[in-house]
Amino acid sequence: MSPFTYQQxxxxxYSFVDYSLTRQLRYSPEKFDLGRMKAFLELLGNPHLKYPTVHVAGTKGKGSTAAMIASILQAAGYKVGFYSSPHLEDFVERIQINQVPLSHETLAELVDEVRPFVAQIERLTTFEITTAVAFLAFLRAKVDVAVIEVGLGGRLDATNLVQPEVSVITSISYDHTKVLGESLGQIAREKAGIIKPHTPVVVAPQxxxxxxxxxxxAKERSAPIIQVGDDYRYRLAVHSLDGQAFWVWKAADQPKVDEWIENGAEHDEPLRFEMPLLGAHQVDNAAMAFxxxxxxxxxxxEIGDAAIAKGFQHVKWPGxxxxxxxxxxxxxxxxxxxDSALKLRMALEDYFPGKKVVLIFGASEDKDIEGILRELLPKVKGVIATQxxxxxxxxxxxxVQMVHRFGYPARVVVPVEEALSLAMNQVxxxxxxLATGSLFIAAAVRQTWREHFRV
Structure with a gap:
């Protein structure tokens, strides 16, 4: 028999149910059932319990924060597994070891290996099988630690069987409201479902x-809560298109930092780090990672300040x-x-003051498209709608109809290659x-630019 190929x-x-591709999705125990994931992982020998983990949930910034944590741990000398979703261009980007995606061959071998066990559990989903493959890949690679990003929500997410060293909840805003709830409180309860008894949870400003x-x-589960912005404080130092620097310090060090603020004494200066990721929101995420x-x-x-600095300097999170x-x-x-469109607009005003935007835009139909447009359109001179x-x-x-209702010009241009070509000629x-609206649009434009425009 020929080996199982990557495409196979x-x-x-993808022959299983993939809720990331489903138009009508309801967050119900029949669809999101940790019982079947638990049974599946038991058949595989519970690989997720054989190395330490850090578990990251949130609406915005969870991927960036998880990538920073993984980069810091790697810089400290640990072998680090990193699981995230969705991917930008290649499926294996979801499962990385020391910032290197699994090879196509390794993924194919692992998927082939789990197939007999998949057959024993009814109604497994694409994400559940992929998550199990990631857990198995990390075990086989003998990682020292794995940083695991939640797929959707938290409470019923397939990743929520890990027993982490630390849980992390990044910024929560309105997204997947039909799935997770119509109020921030309901959404937060789903995200808070990752909190484990007696396990510290780091929480972003909310x-x-x-x-x-x-x-x-957290109180119900006797989990110590660490509030970034309160227990850990931070401030942007300087930023440019090449990166940004920031300070971070503990609340207990505030008297010393007060002296530095008022008198500029070098020995009282808090820790200062630099990173290539842009936007003030990334400083929020970096404070979480710290x-x-x-x-x-x-x-x-064993994580020294020098390792943290190196981790921030070498973090990669494209798109x-x-x-x-x-x-x-x-x-x-x-x-x-x-919320993410608001942060994007603020970043545009910060890095490109006074410049108008030729907007290449596409989105998934379940998103708050009007909310996104409301934030971005005041910056644009024209919209190129694509898919x-x-x-x-x-x-x-x-x-185009939605943009016109706001009173701005827009036209349809597909495929993405033609949309980018037109935009580059209009700028x-x-x-x-600016290309935005979904990770898929960002990915398509990145790939098109690399293949057709990069000199």
Whole structure:
């Protein structure tokens, strides 16, 4: 028998229900059942319990924060597994070891290996099988630690069988409301479902409604809560298109930092780090990553300040306010709800003051598209509506109608290659090209630019 190929592995995985591709999705125990995932992992020997983990949930910033944590742990000398979703261009990006995706051959071998066990459990999903493959890959690679990003929600997510050293909840905002709940409190309760008894949980600055729920769940589970912005404080130092620097310090060090603020004494200056990721929101995420590293070292992990600095310097998280080109400026971002679009607009005003935007836009039909447009349209001089190869992608003709209702010009251009070509011809010294609306649009534009425009 010929070996299982990478394409066969992908075809097999996608032959199961993939809720990321489903138009009508309801978050119900029949669809999201940890019981079947638990049984599946038991058949595989519970690989997820054989190495330490860090578990990261949230609406925005969870991928960036998880990538920073993984980079810091790697810089500290640990062999690090990193599981995230969705991928940008290649499925194996979801499962990385020391920032290197699994080879196509390794993924194919692991998928082939789990097939007999999949056959024993009814109604497994694409994400559940992929998650199990990731857990198995990390075990086989003998990782020292794995950083695991939640797929959707938290409470019923397939990743929520890990027993982490630290749980992490990044910024919570409105997304997947039909699935997770219509209020911030309901969404927060799903995210807080990752909190484990007696396990510290690091929490990003949150709106009060979300924070109250997280605190309630943490108290019920006797989980120490570490509040970034309070227990750990931070401030942007400087930023440019080449990166940014920031300070971070513990609340207990505030008197010393006060002296530095007022008198500039060098010996009182808090820790300062640099990173290539752009946008003030990434400083929020970096403060989260620092807090996680600090908690791990309080538990005996060997993570020095120099390793943290190196981890921040070498973190990679493409497709998020990424400047692909400077002549003309071409930016891609994965903003897909109103809150992330607001952060994107603030970043545009910060890094490109006064410049108008030629907007390449596409989105999934289940997103708050009007909310996204409401934030971005005041910056644009024109919208090019396009469509990625994704089952939930909304028709660009519908996008044009929505943009017109706001009183802005828009036109349909597909495929993405033609949309990018038109945008690059329309941009001038007073403007930039921005591609956003979904990770799939960001990925398609990145790939098109690399193949057809990069000099």
């Amino acid at each position: 592995a992908l075809d097999y995985l 709106r009060q409604e979300a924070l109250a729920v997280i605190r309630e769940v 807090a996680v590293a600090d908690i791990l070292r309080s538990k005996g992990w 998020r306010f990424e400047v692909l080109c400077r002549e003309p400026y071409l930016v891609v971002d994965s903003a897909h709800n109103q 990625s190869f994704h089952p939930r992608a909304i028709a660009p003709e519908v996008l 001038g010294d007073d403007s930039l090209v």
